Amino acid sequence: MSFFQKALASIGIGSATVDTRLDKDTYRAGEVMRGEIIVRGGQVEQQVDTIYLSVNTTYIRESNDHKHTEVAALQKVKVTEPFTLVVGEEKIFPISLTLPFETPISAGKTQVWIQTGLDIKNAVDPGDKDYIRVEPTALAGHILDAIGGLGFRLREAECEQAPSRFRGYYPFVQEFEFVPTGQYRKHLDELEIVFLSQSNHSAEILMQIDRKARGIGSFFAEALDMDESYVRTTITTHDLPTLQAKLQQIISKHI
Structure with a gap:
């Protein structure tokens, strides 16, 4: 050598x-x-x-x-x-x-x-x-399919640095940004979904529900991000038979 x-x-x-x-x-x-x-x-x-x-x-x-x-x-x-x-x-x-x-x-x-x-x-x-x-995991796949079944189309999916209060094992989360194409088109600008934690049997998700601005008062609310509602919830495999209805109830409550 x-x-x-x-x-x-x-x-x-x-x-x-x-x-x-x-x-x-x-x-x-x-x-x-x-x-x-x-x-x-x-x-x-x-x-x-x-x-x-x-x-x-x-x-x-x-x-x-x-x-x-x-x-x-x-x-x-x-x-x-x-x-x-x-x-x-x-x-x-x-x-x-x-x-x-x-x-x-x-x-x-x-x-x-x-x-x-x-x-x-x-x-x-x-x-x-x-x-x-x-x-996605089987459960995450069902959740994303249910969102699509409610008339939302995936516009973008991207990994972004997570705020400390939503940070898990890693410094980022993957955001799924949907736009309404059906019944929510008149009420929402977009819907964002983040999976905070997952297993084979459960998923904790964060939903950001972005309402459309209505009138001058709503315009200022939008400017201050007051038009956005954040909902943190856990979905399990037991929710599968009524998953779409459960998500619909959450979204409809914040429009």
């Missing part, structure tokens, strides 16, 4: 490579992802401190009237203990990782990816990036 080869490997030339292969590219939040990580040795022997996997997404943070895109790691796990990778060697590591319930779904501008990295001292760490499609 020449000094020159070591020098090249330290800047990523002729060094180890990593490739993550998942069983599929679409998952439901809360589902177990399975696959394998393939590591191939380069032109020199290298000591790998660890292999890590992380589930990442981006969100918008506003500061001083400017929007900044930040990366958030929803989960990061250590796959291996330190090991030596000899020249040209190939190692395969099976992986199993549960996608957090709070993983934003693939809608609008939202993207989610799996980042794989090798920690190698005194070298550029090799990495791999695999985008996945994330579907």
